[in-house]
Amino acid sequence: MAKISVFGIGYVGVVSAACLARDGHEVVAVDIDPGKVEALNAGRSTVVEDGIDELVADGVASGRLSATTDAVGAVASTEASFVCVGTPSDPDGSVGLAHVIAACEHIGRAIADKRDRHGVIVRSTIVPGTMKEVCVPTLEVASGLRAGSEFGVGYFPEFLREGTAIADYDDPGLVVFGALDEATGDFLGELNAGFPCQVNRVDIGTAEMIKYTSNAWRALKITFANEIGNIAKASGLDGQEVMRVLCSDGKVAMSPAFLRPGFAFGGSCLPKDVRALRCLASELGVGSPVLDAVLQANAAQIERAEQMVRDSGKQRIGFVGVSFKAGTDDLRESPLAALAARLIEAGGEVRVYDPFVAKALSNGNGGIGRGNGDGPDLRGCMIPSIDELIDQSDVLLIGNRYAEATEALKAAAAERPVIDLARLDANLVSNGTYQGICW
Numbered sequence: 001m002a003k004i005s006v007f008g009i010g011y012v013g014v015v016s017a018a019c020l021a022r023d024g025h026e027v028v029a030v031d032i033d034p035g036k037v038e039a040l041n042a043g044r045s046t047v048v049e050d051g052i053d054e055l056v057a058d059g060v061a062s063g064r065l066s067a068t069t070d071a072v073g074a075v076a077s078t079e080a081s082f083v084c085v086g087t088p089s090d091p092d093g094s095v096g097l098a099h100v101i102a103a104c105e106h107i108g109r110a111i112a113d114k115r116d117r118h119g120v121i122v123r124s125t126i127v128p129g130t131m132k133e134v135c136v137p138t139l140e141v142a143s144g145l146r147a148g149s150e151f152g153v154g155y156f157p158e159f160l161r162e163g164t165a166i167a168d169y170d171d172p173g174l175v176v177f178g179a180l181d182e183a184t185g186d187f188l189g190e191l192n193a194g195f196p197c198q199v200n201r202v203d204i205g206t207a208e209m210i211k212y213t214s215n216a217w218r219a220l221k222i223t224f225a226n227e228i229g230n231i232a233k234a235s236g237l238d239g240q241e242v243m244r245v246l247c248s249d250g251k252v253a254m255s256p257a258f259l260r261p262g263f264a265f266g267g268s269c270l271p272k273d274v275r276a277l278r279c280l281a282s283e284l285g286v287g288s289p290v291l292d293a294v295l296q297a298n299a300a301q302i303e304r305a306e307q308m309v310r311d312s313g314k315q316r317i318g319f320v321g322v323s324f325k326a327g328t329d330d331l332r333e334s335p336l337a338a339l340a341a342r343l344i345e346a347g348g349e350v351r352v353y354d355p356f357v358a359k360a361l362s363n364g365n366g367g368i369g370r371g372n373g374d375g376p377d378l379r380g381c382m383i384p385s386i387d388e389l390i391d392q393s394d395v396l397l398i399g400n401r402y403a404e405a406t407e408a409l410k411a412a413a414a415e416r417p418v419i420d421l422a423r424l425d426a427n428l429v430s431n432g433t434y435q436g437i438c439w
């Protein structure tokens with residue numbers, strides 16, 4: 001079993017730390033935010049995620065999981081550090097490295113004081129070349145030591161999705177890592193030995209590129225499926241059936257994941273990572289017309305939904321869900337929040353039922369547009385129950401699926417227009433007042 005310090009107690013950090021502790025490793029989580037450190041030490045998760053509260057509580061109770069703001073102490077008491085800090089977009093769309101640089105400085109200074117060899121493994125999403133050109137030089141300057149020989153270096157991207165983060169951590173579909181030195185590569189190889197998928201050991205740059213390729217591929221699949229869905233709908237066909245049958249093609253291997261026609265993608269990763277990859281392509285002088293089109297098509301899908309609401313002629317609009325997907329309170333780059341903002345701007349009265357976001361707001365945690373400050377302030381729009389939302393709305397917009405709301409929404413569809421962006425029930429489309437965005 002290993003002793004690991006995890007820098008950053010956000011979505012990736014808290015899930016990694018809690019899962020590592022569950023698996024028997026000794027984990028010290030480090031954050032610059034004392035509130036997150038305090039929460040974790042009290043056995044509380046710093047994020048909303050299915051199953052995470054229990055894992056954090058168990059980890060802390062077992063004595064294998066703790067948190068601190070003291071980077072030096074955390075590095076001294078562990079053999080390796082995982083860097084899981086945020087990489088939000090810079091204003092030009094390129095990857096923002098300020099947190100990664102700061103974490104590398106903290107770790108570098110800490111390993112300067114340490115006698116035993118330490119491994120530094122970055123898990124944040126960073127564009128190819130960042131480890132070599134930014135992280136390694138930062139660590140070497142801060143520590144006064146040589147990377148590869150006097151301390152270990154690796155890059156090990158994370159592929160979990162919010163809402164299914166623990167399940168994805170345990171069964172990620174893809175494991176890939178690269179290391180500068182044999183010892184770090186072997187450490188990561190051993191750590192990943194139990195995964196049910198192929199474990200790929202590649203060079204660091206390739207590992208960095210694979211992470212972006214994965215997110216760009218997901219974004220491309222979504223926008224492609226949505227476009228087919230839009231065309232199918234305009235032709236009087238069911239785009240979902242088209243894609244379902246297409247995916248049964250046994251010769252052109254095609255996972256149906258991310259290929260169901262629907263609403264725009266969003267969240268803290270897909271949009272920012274597509275932007276960052278475009279910026280990299282532009283810097284390299286190779287261009288990225290497909291990725292450019294992905295972002296344009298995604299924006300157009302939000303406009304399409306806005307037009308559907310306008311076509312309903314209704315002013316009191318009830319949103320079922322506003323976070324970027326069900327199962328999370330995360331509003332970062334939520335296309336639903338963006339749609340709500342556009343409708344409010346145009347004079348619509350928006351009301352929102354979203355149990356996850358409501359809870360975050362009532363805890364004084366999170367908040368609309370968290371991350372980029374890009375969302376509308378919906379605090380005054382939150383409605384506590386689905387029945388009240390239905391009562392107070394002239395048109396319902398289903399953004400996310402919530403099991404407890406399904407029956408009430410199906411019943412409500414008989415009385416008022418429903419715009420379903422979440423594919424609640426394709427059978428309802430035959431009812432004239434119920435329509436999907438592209439099916």
Ligand SMILES: NC(=O)c1ccc[n+]([C@@H]2O[C@H](COP(=O)([O-])OP(=O)(O)OC[C@H]3O[C@@H](n4cnc5c(N)ncnc54)[C@H](O)[C@@H]3O)[C@@H](O)[C@H]2O)c1
Nearest residue numbers: 008009010011012031032085086087099102103124125158
């Ligand atoms: N959110 C996801 O689902 C997901 C999945 C895979 C990969 N990623 C990538 O992982 C990285 C982290 O994403 P996230 O969503 O977990 O971020 P987040 O914003 O939820 O959390 C980042 C945490 O890092 C902390 N932090 C910042 N600087 C620090 C420092 N110097 N030392 C210690 N802590 C510091 C912040 O206080 C915050 O708690 C990003 O690069 C992201 O692209 C995210």
Ligand SMILES: O=c1ccn([C@@H]2O[C@H](COP(=O)(O)OP(=O)(O)O[C@H]3O[C@H](CO)[C@@H](O)[C@H](O)[C@H]3O)[C@@H](O)[C@H]2O)c(=O)[nH]1
Nearest residue numbers: 158159160161162222258259260265266267269270324325
């Ligand atoms: O078939 C789909 C699947 C997803 N989405 C949308 O795509 C966005 C992103 O969803 P998802 O990928 O499920 O969640 P994230 O937590 O953003 O995960 C993505 O971003 C993470 C951060 O890099 C990666 O680790 C994951 O592999 C990658 O899927 C959301 O708006 C979803 O509604 C669709 O529209 N259709």
